[in-house]
Amino acid sequence: MWYLFALFTVFGHWAISIWAVNRLHSTALPYRFMKAIDKVWYAYLFLLPIGVVLWLVRRPDHPLLTWERIGPYAQVYGAVCSVGAVYTFFVWWRYLADLSTTDRLLSTEQRIIDVENELGHKPTGTVFSTLLASIPTNQVFQIDVTTKVLAIADLPAELDGTTFTHISDLHYTGRMSREFHERVVSLVNELNSDFVVITGDIIDKRKCFSWLTEVLGKIEKQRGALFVLGNHDLRIRDEIGIRDALTRSNITDLGGRWECIDVNGWPILFAGNELPWFPRATNMGECPQEINGKPPFRCLLSHSPDQIGWARHNKFELMFAGHTHGGQIRFPGIGPVFSPSRYGVKYASGTFYETPTLMHVSRGLSGCRLLRFNCRPEMTQIVLRRDS
Template identity: 40%
Template sequence: MYALIAILMLIAGIGHLAIWTRLHCFFHAKAYRQWLIDMIELLIYAMSLLIPVLFFAWWIQQPRLPDEAILTGGDTEHSLLYDIWFIYGTLCVIAFAIATALWLFYWYEEHRFAAYVNQRVLGRYDFNDVAPQMVAAKTSQLGTMIPGNQILQLDVNHKELFLPRLPEQLDGLTLTHISDLHLKGHMSEAFYRKIVTQVNDLQSDLIIISGDVFDHDKCFAWSSATLGQLSAPCGTYFILGNHEIRTSDPNLARKTLVDDGLIYLGGRHMTLLIRDYPVVLAGNELPWHPPAPDMNTLDSTSHERPPFKLLVAHTPDQFGWAASHDFDLMLAGHVHGGQIRLPGIGPIVSPSLYGTRYACGVFYSEPTLMHVSRGISGTTPLRLNCLPEITQLVLRTGK
C-alpha cells in the first residue's frame, strides 16, 4: 500500500510542477511590466520548491498506519491541514493527467504537421574553441562551463515549406528566418558578426527578423557593424519584441535598425512585387507594441491575382490572428524552443499562453502555415538539447 502511495506522490509531484510551470508560461506571455513579471517569476520558483518541502515536513511527522487502517480509511477525523494537502494533491494528480494528455496531443500534432516540411541541417557550428571572443558577460562565461550547454553552438537549417495556396510564380522563393538575437552585452559583438556572416552566406531572397533584437541601449552602437550588414535582394525586414521594452526607448531601437537599412513591419503591412507576383508583408507585435496591422486597409482588388500574405509576429500566440486574417505564412520566435528540452519529453517551459505547444517548428491551421524559430540567443545563458538556429525557408507549392 505504501508503494502505491509513493507512486501517487510521484504523480502528484509531476502534476505540481506542471501547474507552476504552466503559470510561468502564462505570465511570461502577458504584456505586464517587467518588474511585475520578475516578481511573479520569483514567486513561482519559490512555490515550486516550497510546497514540496512543506508537504514532506508535514508528512514525516504523521504516524505510520498499518495497511488495514489505510484501506479502511484509518482515523476518519482529519485536521484541516490534512484536508488541504488532500485537495491540493488531488488537483496535482488531475494536472498530471491533463499534462500527459496535452503532451500526447502535441506529439500527435508534431507528426501530423511534418507533412508540411522537409528539413535538413546545412551546417552545425561550435564556437566554444573561441569562447573568449564570443562571450562578454561573466554569467555567459560561467554558462559555457556547464556540461552540455549549447549557447555557443549553432544550427543552420534548410526547410522546404509546402504551402497549400502558394502560387507557382513563388515556388522556390527563399527566406532566411532569424529571431531573438538579444543584443544585451552578454554575448560579444564578434558573436553577432558571425551570425550575420552565416545569414548572408545563405543568399536568400528575403531576410526576416521576428523580434527581440535589443535588450540594452549600449548595443545600439553594434547595429551598423552587425545587422546593418545583412543583405538580401528583396530586403531585410524586422519587427520588435517584448525585450525592446527593456531599453530606454523602443522607438530608438526601431530607428537604429531603420537607419542601418532594415525595413520595419511592426503594426503595418506593405505589398511587394516579387517575381511579378504581389506579396503582402505584415508585422504583428502584440501584445507588447500595439496596434496590430489593419488588414481592412489592404486593397486586394488592385491586383489581378490574390496576393500571397506573410505575417511576421513575435509570439506564436498570434497564430489564431494570422489564420483569421487569411495569411498564408506566419513567422514567429519569442519562445526559444523552450531552451531546455528533455529527451523524449521536449520543452518544459515556454513563454506562451499555450504552454509548450508552439515551442518551435512548423504548425498548420487553415489557411496559415507557421514557422517558429528557436532563436539565436537569450537572457538566460543556458540551452540544453535546444541549439540556436538560423533557418533558410524554401517555399514550395503544397503537396
C-alpha cells in the first residue's frame, strides 16, 4: 500500500507540474519571466523527486519508510498528488478515446520527405543542434507531407475542391539551417495549393531576418498566401519589420485584419487572431455579411488553438492553428505530454470539429529545440469537399 501511495505521489507530482506549465505557456506572460519559471519548473519536476529519494536513501536510521514517519506535510502533499494522478488518468483516458477526432476528415494521404537523406548531411546550423539531431529515432528532418480531405457542411459548390497548404512554427533560429527551410518552401510549391496559410512562430533570431524575403518570398502564390504571427515572433522585438518583410514577399498580413478573396465567384473571408500575444483579433463587426448576395465562407488563421471558442462565436467554418507542435515528443501508449495550451494536450495536433468550426492544428515544421520523437514535422494540404 505504501509503495502504491509513493507511486501515485510521484505520478501526480509530474502530472500537476506539467498541467501548470502547459497552461502558463498558453498565456502572454513576458518571455524572461517564462524562462525563469521554466528553470524553477525543471527543478520542481525532476530535482525534487530525485532529491527526496537521495535524502531517504541516506537516512541511516530507517531506510524503510512508513506512513507515520514521512510527516504531515509529506502526507498532505502525497494525498494532493494522488488525487491529481487519478484525475489525470481519467482526463488522459478521455483524450485517448477522442483521438479519432472527427468524421469530417474523409481521407488522408501521407508521404515522408527525409531532408537529411536528400541532402546527405544534417541541415543544422550549430554544434548543439547537430548533437540533438543525432539522437537515435529523432525525426526532426522527416517532414510529413499529408493531404487531408475535409467535409464541410453546406460548402458552396464553387468552393468544392479548394486547397490550402498549412505550414506553421517555422522557427527561423539558425539551429535548423537555411537549406532545410528552402526545402520546406519547395515542397509548398510542389503542392501548388490555391492558398498557403502560415500560422505564426516564423522567426526567433535577428540573424535569420533576410530569410523572410529570400526564403519565404519564394512561395509561389496561386490565389494567395496569408499569415499571422505567434509568440516567438515577439523575440526579435521588431513586429513591424517582420510584417513589412512578409508583406513585401506578397504574403498577406492577417494580424487583426480581414481579406476577402474570390474563388470561382464565391468569396472567402480570411481573418486573423493573434491573441493573447498581440492585441489583434479581427473586428468581425466590420466584415461584410454578404458580397453580391453571397455570404462569405469564413476562414480563420490563429497561432493558438485556444482561440477556437472565438472562432465558434464568430461562426468560422474553417480554422488553422499551430503553436502546440504536437507535443514534439509523443510517448508510446501515452501520446503528447507537453502542449502549451489552456486545454493541455486536447488540441496538440489534428483535426477537430466543434460546431460550426472545423479546426486543423499543425504540428509545425521546427522548434527551438530540435527534438521530435514520434512526432514528425508537418506540412498539410487541406482539400475542401461539400458535405451532402
